[in-house]
Amino acid sequence: MKKMKKILSMMLTVVMVFSLMTGCGKKNDAADTGNDAAATEESKDNEAADTKSPVTLITVSMYGGTDPNAENYQEINEQFMTDNSYITIEDNSQSADQDWKTKIAADFAVGNEPDVIQYFTDANASDVLAADKFVSIDEIKAEYPDYAKDTLEAALKAASNPDGVQRAVPTTGYWEGLFCNKDLFDKYDLELPTDWDNMVKAIETFKKNGIVPIAVSLNNVPHYWAEFLMLSAAGPDGYAQVPTEAPQDWVKGLSMFKTLRDMGAFPEDTDTIDNELAGELFKNKEAAMQLDGSWLAGGITDQDNTVVAAFPTIPDGKAPAGAMVGGISSGFYITKKAWEDPDKKDAAVKFVMAHTNKESVTKYWGGNGQAACAVEPLDSMTPLGVSGLDYSSAATSISAPTDSRISQEAYNTLIAGIVGVSTGETDPKDLIDEVLSINNK
Amino acid sequence: MLYKKKFPLIIFLLPGFILMLIFLYEPFVENIVNSFYDMTSFVKMPGQEWKFIGFENFQKLFKDPKIKISLVNSFKMMGLTIIFQVGIAFILAILVNSIRRGQQIFRTIYFFPIVISATAIGLIFKLFYNYNGGMLNQLMEALGKEPVNWLAPATAFVMVSIPTLWSYAGFYFVIMLTGLSDISEDVYEAAAIDGCTRFKQVFYITIPLLRGVICTCITLAVTGALKVFDLPWVIVPKGAPQGVTHFLGTYMYEQTFTIGNIDYGSVIALVIVVLGVVVSGIVSRILKPDANL
Numbered sequence: 012m013k014k015m016k017k018i019l020s021m022m023l024t025v026v027m028v029f030s031l032m033t034g035c036g037k038k039n040d041a042a043d044t045g046n047d048a049a050a051t052e053e054s055k056d057n058e059a060a061d062t063k064s065p066v067t068l069i070t071v072s073m074y075g076g077t078d079p080n081a082e083n084y085q086e087i088n089e090q091f092m093t094d095n096s097y098i099t100i101e102d103n104s105q106s107a108d109q110d111w112k113t114k115i116a117a118d119f120a121v122g123n124e125p126d127v128i129q130y131f132t133d134a135n136a137s138d139v140l141a142a143d144k145f146v147s148i149d150e151i152k153a154e155y156p157d158y159a160k161d162t163l164e165a166a167l168k169a170a171s172n173p174d175g176v177q178r179a180v181p182t183t184g185y186w187e188g189l190f191c192n193k194d195l196f197d198k199y200d201l202e203l204p205t206d207w208d209n210m211v212k213a214i215e216t217f218k219k220n221g222i223v224p225i226a227v228s229l230n231n232v233p234h235y236w237a238e239f240l241m242l243s244a245a246g247p248d249g250y251a252q253v254p255t256e257a258p259q260d261w262v263k264g265l266s267m268f269k270t271l272r273d274m275g276a277f278p279e280d281t282d283t284i285d286n287e288l289a290g291e292l293f294k295n296k297e298a299a300m301q302l303d304g305s306w307l308a309g310g311i312t313d314q315d316n317t318v319v320a321a322f323p324t325i326p327d328g329k330a331p332a333g334a335m336v337g338g339i340s341s342g343f344y345i346t347k348k349a350w351e352d353p354d355k356k357d358a359a360v361k362f363v364m365a366h367t368n369k370e371s372v373t374k375y376w377g378g379n380g381q382a383a384c385a386v387e388p389l390d391s392m393t394p395l396g397v398s399g400l401d402y403s404s405a406a407t408s409i410s411a412p413t414d415s416r417i418s419q420e421a422y423n424t425l426i427a428g429i430v431g432v433s434t435g436e437t438d439p440k441d442l443i444d445e446v447l448s449i450n451n452k
Numbered sequence: 453m454l455y456k457k458k459f460p461l462i463i464f465l466l467p468g469f470i471l472m473l474i475f476l477y478e479p480f481v482e483n484i485v486n487s488f489y490d491m492t493s494f495v496k497m498p499g500q501e502w503k504f505i506g507f508e509n510f511q512k513l514f515k516d517p518k519i520k521i522s523l524v525n526s527f528k529m530m531g532l533t534i535i536f537q538v539g540i541a542f543i544l545a546i547l548v549n550s551i552r553r554g555q556q557i558f559r560t561i562y563f564f565p566i567v568i569s570a571t572a573i574g575l576i577f578k579l580f581y582n583y584n585g586g587m588l589n590q591l592m593e594a595l596g597k598e599p600v601n602w603l604a605p606a607t608a609f610v611m612v613s614i615p616t617l618w619s620y621a622g623f624y625f626v627i628m629l630t631g632l633s634d635i636s637e638d639v640y641e642a643a644a645i646d647g648c649t650r651f652k653q654v655f656y657i658t659i660p661l662l663r664g665v666i667c668t669c670i671t672l673a674v675t676g677a678l679k680v681f682d683l684p685w686v687i688v689p690k691g692a693p694q695g696v697t698h699f700l701g702t703y704m705y706e707q708t709f710t711i712g713n714i715d716y717g718s719v720i721a722l723v724i725v726v727l728g729v730v731v732s733g734i735v736s737r738i739l740k741p742d743a744n745l
Binding site: 017109110113116117119120121138141142230231278279280282283284288292297418419420423424427430431434436452 | 460490492493494495496497498499500503582583584599601603605608688689690692693694695706709710711712713
């Protein structure tokens with residue numbers, strides 16, 4: 012009986028340990044789906060030698076979750092699988108946030124990278140680029156001359172990685188601009204803030220009439236304001252540099268946060284309100300202006316009375332009228348893992364081409380931001396869409412935002428310090444010096 | 453006799469020990485090591501090296517004004533938990549224990565916040581406090597008053613403390629109620645015969661006999677205050693407004709995950725662990741929950 016108990020307890024322990032190991036090993040199984048699929052392929056090949064081997068392509072993109080293009084991405088994937096019945100897509104797309112970026116970096120570090128990934132092209136991708144696991148476009152074009160054939164040369168160049176190598180094929184770019192509720196401006200007989208005097212007058216009038224002049228959450232998303240104030244003060248050249256000490260122009264730009272706050276330009280609860288709730292103020296006509304990216308346009312309900320204006324140059328600012336923040340910051344990459352796998356190579360190239368051809372890019376663009384291909388204007392564009400297109404077409408300069416040039420830690424330190432700058436608690440020069448010292452370490 | 457042979461015991465303890473080793477102790481040691489390096493990313497890419505910076509992060513800790521705010525807030529929260537979590541739980545437990553009918557209903561009502569996720573509670577309170585159309589400001593408006601910025605720097609800490617304290621009082625309430633049910637009715641009956649009033653019974657019978665439970669609750673509450681994170685992070689993320697509502701947990705999270713200063717976040721995490729051990733040691737020395745006084 013005792014012996015029996017012993018054997019039973021030993022068996023139980025072994026089962027427990029093995030079940031744990033199975034749990035740990037699950038990820039690898041998933042990661043090796045490609046190999047399993049390849050093994051299955053062999054058996055199927057024997058049965059139908061004349062058809063192409065089934066291929067399972069593991070893909071990741073930022074077109075997931077609440078991304079406005081998530082639906083377009085899935086549609087293109089479905090069409091792709093219908094057109095190429097031997098290819099199965101195992102997609103793991105998500106909206107890009109810090110957690111997701113960490114997970115992607117971890118996958119690349121441990122050799123669990125996908126076959127194709129739509130990811131950042133600028134300094135945001137530095138972790139993943141350090142792993143050197145992407146194939147360059149030149150290398151792909153040597154074998155597939157039609158690769159990225161619809162993509163504009165300028166767009167490919169704009170999507171170059173920080174080391175200057177082109178690896179990603181972009182779909183769309185973006186611009187940032189000042190969204191204005193034109194009906195509110197008309198109601199109070201105000202001109203759009205095309206220059207700083209108009210901006211000041213608008214802030215004062217709206218404030219007097221109980222309307223929040225500028226919808227922004229300084230605690231949550233002050234990014235756009237930080238970018239435009241620095242661009243406005245320093246001009247495109249001064250803004251695009253990465254100095255070692257705080258440039259006077261950047262300091263001047265960030266100092267405007269305090270000026271605007273003291274004028275009462277921001278919501279009363281700008282230090283605590285969420286960006287989404289601040290956005291609601293603008294959409295519900297409780298706020299007159301919101302500085303945001305081209306992606307905001309799709310979510311605005313009043314498409315007829317909302318316009319996009321160029322950011323006015325601040326007093327003594329060096330930026331010309333129409334200076335704009337924007338660019339291309341993401342694209343489709345093929346990993347070396349897929350490129351070196353004879354079965355997946357062709358499928359991966361086809362997949363990227365399906366997502367970056369003119370038709371797909373038109374879908375992704377939808378009238379918002381910039382298209383990476385030469386697309387035809389859409390008939391269905393709303394007045395706001397047209398206003399956005401006019402604004403971006405009239406831009407006198409396009410500058411990529413600061414986070415594409417400096418390290419994430421440095422940029423996040425800048426953003427975290429904006430509330431302090433706006434209250435006067437932090438000297439903008441000290442903040443910029445801290446940011447630059449983090450970037451240069 | 454059953455435990456005479458230790459080998460089977462060790463075999464059964466091994467999986468748990470391995471799990472603890474892999475998922476708790478190893479990361480903890482790694483966390484300490486990380487705090488001496490300038491980590492540029494969460495994951496070290498093949499061929500990537502992190503610069504050794506020695507005690508730089510620890511020196512920064514002493515100069516960082518936000519750490520001071522976080523420490524002060526965490527200690528304030530410790531004090532508040534003793535008064536408002538354990539204290540209120542004790543009063544509620546005595547009141548509920550003294551009623552004959554409906555005890556189960558009160559148990560459920562007071563314990564209910566524990567089963568709601570902190571994020572949901574945080575979101576509810578965030579909507580209460582919202583300046584534009586929040587519930588409290590709707591009430592103010594109905595009373596003909598101007599809206600109030602409830603989360604302004606002067607009031608934010610109090611506003612965050614209310615749901616943080618309220619949501620966990622039910623936990624201690626249930627522990628106390630269970631402790632109270634262990635006290636024999638005979639003792640109260642004998643005291644009543646001797647002319648002891650209900651109020652006096654609390655001081656002369658309930659508190660002395662419930663001492664062990666109260667001490668355990670205080671220890672849990674005080675150490676729990678060091679781990680406060682989810683509710684403040686939902687209601688006032690990043691220590692908003694202007695960093696005045698930072699707790700050690702929220703500041704560590706901001707540094708690590710929002711800013712990306714992972715090595716400095718590791719140091720703050722270490723501070724939380726060390727403080728947790730020290731504080732629980734001090735509390736158990738002062739309260740002596742196991743002592744037979």
